[in-house]
Amino acid sequence: MKFLRLCILVLTVFVSFYGSAQMFTQQDSLRGSITPERAWWDLLFYDLQVKVAPENKFIEGSNTVRYKVLKPKQVLQIDLQQPLKILSIFQDEQPLSYTSKGYSHFVSLEKPQLAGEINEIVINYSGNPREAIRAPWDGGFSWSMDKNGHPFVATSCQGLGASVWWPNKDHMYDEVDSMAISVTVPKDLVAVANGRLKKVHEQEDTKTYDWYVSNPINNYGVNVNIGDYVSYGEIYEGEKGPLELSYYVLRDNLEKARQQFKQVPLMLKAFEHWFGPYPFYEDSYKLVEVPYLGMEHQSSITYGNNYQNGYLGNDLSRSGWGNTFDFIIIHESGHEWFANNITYKDIADMWIHEGFTAYSENLYLNFHQGKTASSEYVLGTRNNIRNDRPIIGPYGVNKAGSSDMYYKGANMLHTLRTLLEDDEKWRRILRGMNSEFYHQTVTTEQVENYLSEQTGIDLTAFFNQYLRTTKIPTLEYKIEEDTIRYRYTNVVEDFDMPVRIYIGEKEHWLFPSMEWKSEKLPSIPQMVVDSNLYIKTTRLD
Ligand SMILES: [Zn+2]
Numbered sequence: 001m002k003f004l005r006l007c008i009l010v011l012t013v014f015v016s017f018y019g020s021a022q023m024f025t026q027q028d029s030l031r032g033s034i035t036p037e038r039a040w041w042d043l044l045f046y047d048l049q050v051k052v053a054p055e056n057k058f059i060e061g062s063n064t065v066r067y068k069v070l071k072p073k074q075v076l077q078i079d080l081q082q083p084l085k086i087l088s089i090f091q092d093e094q095p096l097s098y099t100s101k102g103y104s105h106f107v108s109l110e111k112p113q114l115a116g117e118i119n120e121i122v123i124n125y126s127g128n129p130r131e132a133i134r135a136p137w138d139g140g141f142s143w144s145m146d147k148n149g150h151p152f153v154a155t156s157c158q159g160l161g162a163s164v165w166w167p168n169k170d171h172m173y174d175e176v177d178s179m180a181i182s183v184t185v186p187k188d189l190v191a192v193a194n195g196r197l198k199k200v201h202e203q204e205d206t207k208t209y210d211w212y213v214s215n216p217i218n219n220y221g222v223n224v225n226i227g228d229y230v231s232y233g234e235i236y237e238g239e240k241g242p243l244e245l246s247y248y249v250l251r252d253n254l255e256k257a258r259q260q261f262k263q264v265p266l267m268l269k270a271f272e273h274w275f276g277p278y279p280f281y282e283d284s285y286k287l288v289e290v291p292y293l294g295m296e297h298q299s300s301i302t303y304g305n306n307y308q309n310g311y312l313g314n315d316l317s318r319s320g321w322g323n324t325f326d327f328i329i330i331h332e333s334g335h336e337w338f339a340n341n342i343t344y345k346d347i348a349d350m351w352i353h354e355g356f357t358a359y360s361e362n363l364y365l366n367f368h369q370g371k372t373a374s375s376e377y378v379l380g381t382r383n384n385i386r387n388d389r390p391i392i393g394p395y396g397v398n399k400a401g402s403s404d405m406y407y408k409g410a411n412m413l414h415t416l417r418t419l420l421e422d423d424e425k426w427r428r429i430l431r432g433m434n435s436e437f438y439h440q441t442v443t444t445e446q447v448e449n450y451l452s453e454q455t456g457i458d459l460t461a462f463f464n465q466y467l468r469t470t471k472i473p474t475l476e477y478k479i480e481e482d483t484i485r486y487r488y489t490n491v492v493e494d495f496d497m498p499v500r501i502y503i504g505e506k507e508h509w510l511f512p513s514m515e516w517k518s519e520k521l522p523s524i525p526q527m528v529v530d531s532n533l534y535i536k537t538t539r540l541d
Contacts (some may be wrong), residue, residue, distance in 0.1 A: 003186060003225055014124060018408065022484070023535075024394075024397040026101065027101070027102040027103070027104070028399070029101065029396060030077075030079075030104040030172070031079070031104070031161065031170065031171075031397075031398045032346070032347070032395075032397040032398030033171075033397070034171060034173055035077055035104075036073070036365075037075050037076060037077035038077050038169060038171060039070075039075075039111075040069065040070050040071050040072070040073040040076075040113075040176070041067040041068065041069055041070060041076060042067060042068045042070055043065070043067055043068040043169055043174045043175060043177075044067055044068055044118065044176060044177055045064075045065075045176050045178055045179065045180075045181045046063055046065060046066075046168065046180070046289055046457075047063065047064040047066075047178050047179075047180045047182075048062075048063045048166055048179065048180065048181050048182070048222070049061045049062050049063075049182040049184075050165075050166065050183055050184070050186075050224065051183075052159060052184065052185055052190075052224065052226060052507075053186075054143060054226065055186075056127050056128075056179070056356040057129075058126070058127070058128055058145050059084075059126065059127070059128075060125070060126035061124075061125065061166070061433055062122055062123060062125070063122070063123050063125075063166055063167050063168060064120055064122045064214055065078070065120060065121050065122075065123070065168070065169070066118065066119070066120045066487045067118070067119060068116070068117070068118050068334050069115050069116060069117045069118075070115065072113050072114060073113060073114055074109045074113060075107065075108060075109070076107045076121065077103075077104055077105070077106055077107075077169070078098075078105050078107060078123060078167050078168070078169065079103055079104050079105070079161065079163035079168065080103060080105060080125055080163050080166075080167040081103040081130065081161070081163045081164045082129070083127050083128055083129070084125055084126070084127040084128075084129055084164075084165070084167075085122060085126060085127050086098070086105060086123045086124070086125050086167065086540075087124040087125055087126060088123075089107055089121060089122065089123050089124070089174070089330050090121065090122045090124075091109060091111060091119065091120065091121045091122075092120075094096075094110055094111075096109065096121070096406070097466065099217060099283070100344050102112035103163060105328070107121065107497065109121075113400040120362065123167040123214060124167075127143045129164060129165045130164050130165075131143065132140075132156060132169070132276040132292070133468060135154070135156045135292035136156035136290075136292055136294070136295045136302075138160070138420065138478045139155070139156035139158065139164065139514075140155070140156070140157065140160065140165065140517035141153065141154075141155055141165060141290050142154045142290070144158070146227060146228060146250050146251075146252070147252060148228065148251070148252070150188070150189065150227060150228035151186075151226065151227065152164065152226070152227040152228075152250070152291050153224075153226040153227065154224070154225045154290040154291055154292065154302065155223050155224050155292075156223065156290075156292060156302075157219075157220050157293065159398070159400065160217035160218065161220070161398070163219075165224075166190075166222075166355075169219075169403040170219055170517070171219075171220055171241075172219065172220075172344060172345055172346065172347065172441060173345040173441050174441070175218055175219075175343070175406065175441060176213050176215060176216065176217060176240070177215075178213055178216075178217075178307070179195070179211070179212075179213045179217055179222065180193070180210065180211070180212050180213075181193040181194060181212075181213070181224070182208055182209065182211070183208065183209050183211075183224050184203075184206050184207070184208040184209075185209070185226050186206060186207075187202065187205055187206050188228070188481050189207075189226050189490065189495065190209070190226070190227065190231075190248070191207075191209040191225070191226050191374070192211075192224075192225045192226075192228040192248045192286070193209070193211035193225075193300065194211060194213045194217060194221065194283065194297060194298055194299050195208060195213030195214065195215075195221060195283040195299055195300075196211065196212055196214075196283060196284055197210070197211055197285075198210045198211065203462070211427045213283055213299065214283055215279075215280050215282060215283055215298075215299075215439060216439045217298050217340075218231045218298070218340070218343050218441070221296070221297050221298035221339075221340055222297070223300060223302065225248070225288050225289075225300070225302065227289070228250060229250065229251070229252055229288075229289070230246060230249060230250075230254050231246055231248045231249075232246075232247055232257075232258070233246040233247065234265075237263050238268060238272055238277060238278055238281070238284075239272045239276070239277040239278075240277040240278070241293075241348065243278055243281050243285060244284040244285070245264055245265070245284070245285050245286075246284060246286045246287075247261050247264075247286070247287050248286065248287075248288045248289065249288075249289040252462045253289060253307065258306065259307070259376060259486060260308075260326060260329075261287060261329070263325060263329045263330070264285070264287060264329060264333070266332050266364075267329060267364065268285075269364065269367065270337045270364045271316075271333065271334060271336075271360065271363075271364070271370060272339060272365045272433070273367055273415060273427075274360070274427055275337040275338075275360075275364075275430055275434050276337075276431040276434045278339070279336055279337060279340065279341035279434065279439065280298065280341075282296075283299040283482055284299060285301075285336075286299060286300040286335075287300075287301050287302075287333075288300050288301070288303065289302075289303050289466045290303065290304050291304060293305065293312070293328065294328035294331075294332045294334030296323055296336070296340060296357075297341050298336070298340040299336075299504060300335070301332045301333050302327070302331075302332070302375055303328050303329065305326055305328035305329070307326075308326070309323050309324065309325055309326050310322055310326075310327055311327040311328075312339070312507060315381030316381060316384065316410040317378070317379075317381045318380050318383065318423045319378070319379070319380035321365055321373050321376060321377040322361075322377060325361075325364060325365070328362055330360070330364050331358070331360070331361055334357040334364075335353060335357050337356075337360070337434055338353055338357050338360070338375060338446045339357065341432065341437070341438040341439060342356075342440065342446075342447075343440070344440055344441070344442065344443075345442060346395050346396065346449060347393065347398055347399065347400045348392055348394060348396075348401060349391065349392060349399065349442075349443060349444040350393070350400045350401065350405055351391045351405035351409045351444070351467060352403065352444065353440065354406045355391070355406070355408075355413060356413065357382070358407055358409055358410035359378070359403075359410040359413040359414065361376050361377065361410070362374040362378040362414065365377050370526070375414070376409055378407075378411060378414045379405075379414075379531060381407040381410060381411070382411055382534070383401050384407045385404050385405070385411070385491050386402065386403070386404055386406050387402075387408070387470040387472065388402055388404070388470065389401060389402040389404075389465065389470065390468050391404050391405045391466070391467045392411060392444060392468055393518070397419075408466065408534075411534040412467075412534060413535050414464075414534070415532065415534045415535075416451070416459075416462070417459040418458070418500070418530065418532040418533055419497065419498065420465060426446070428454075429451065429455065431518070432450075433447070433450060433451075435528050436450060437450075443456070444463075448463045451485055453480055460494070461493065461494040461496070462495070462497060463519045464492045464495075465491060466534075469492060471490045471491065471492070472490060472534070472536050473488055473490060473491045473495060473497065474488065474489045474490040474536040474537070474538055475487075475488060475499055475510075475512055475529065475536070475537045475538070476488075476489055476537075477539055478538070478539070479527075479539070479541060480541070482520050482521065482522070483518050483520050483521075484510075484518065484519055484521055484527070485513055485516055485517070485518045486510055486512050486516070486517060486518075486519075487513065487514060487515060487516045488512045488513060488514055490516070490536075491514060494519065495513075495514075496511065496512065497512075497535075498510065498511050498535075498537065499511075499512060499529060499530070499533060500511075500529075500530035500532075500533065501527050501528065501529050501530065502527070502528045502530065503522065503523050503526055503527050504523060504526055507522065
């Protein structure tokens, strides 16, 4: 998901959340924690079947949940949000009873659940699902029409949860290994979901599109898009061989798409270079037009940026470079590596998705336009940083941290790259992350430890500073003749990040801490601190 910051509505949500000072409800905990009724079973497979009737904004369907018993327990939690209703729940064709707390439903299983066994339950449901208020940030179903009067329908649900439109284990820590998604729609429309299209069945008035995802997928990554789509495709020769690219766009936009979507192979070239192979070759890559801005739906990136460069035509960095690429194609596709391949376990750690993906925008520029462009872009995005709240949010209650996870996250990673002074090593680390955590859900500690180990630098204080406080490290210095005196203020304990300075053409590293240090330097008055480091500097004399 992207750019909370430019949206007044979302800022209001942040302010009201912040104002409400960590008051969480039982529903927040049922939604956001690994409850005992979730912990005992491991997701293997979803078979989601849903019939969508745009004319009365109604859906009905079922989800078959296949799971492995990790330790015996007889109560299983499934989430489905009102106004959708559960019609019935079965195991081995036996109807089951359940109790509900808000939208968490606790199913009493009759059959003994034995460790190691693989079981299934089937949940039948229907209703008028929540309508998106401002997709994708405040999601649900978007029911709209194209210019020719055809229904144009899409789902989005990050944060809100996939249980807003289908019953599932609505927590990010556990993913299915694969998933079938069958969507039935009026027969003049096309339904596009994740993965590959296996079959289309025709009924009298409807068509059913059977999609199949053969890789792990997180809940909010699952989506359905319905419209008067036309499609075309191409083959990209990538690091793992031929990758199928497919584009689904509204009939009238085919020519515009053929131009604008030429950026997809450019994106793949840059991101495979920096991050390693696209993580879902088996499922192909798709770009699918939707009636909202866009979202990182796995192997079916959704697109609503009006076939123009920038973010709805704007350069978020104000450096000029942001208008040289289509923000939604680049940013949302970057999430295939950071969000879909490497996925947070708890939305409190959402910086793993958005920090790295915001950072991927400048690596895209680095690949195609050079390092100066990439640096100007990421420094330009600093204007978007608010330092209102820490990047990491509260755990266990389904709440994200500050929207600074985007550009403060990107600037933190750019700072780290600058400290390393070895771009090839940095690239190996980014690629290493994508293989170390391949198709996994992770915590921020895992990512932080990996980066410490691979860089060979203890980054504990570095991450504590940038992820867990709103303080910007400040380098204070005084110049007395040929001596510089300097120290850090506004830092956490043990923060001792080196600072590169330039004296004329010559570079020099300072090693500040919270204690004053002094050093003799030649030609001090021309000293410039490297702006690639995200710190403040204050000259005291
Ligand atoms: Zn994003």
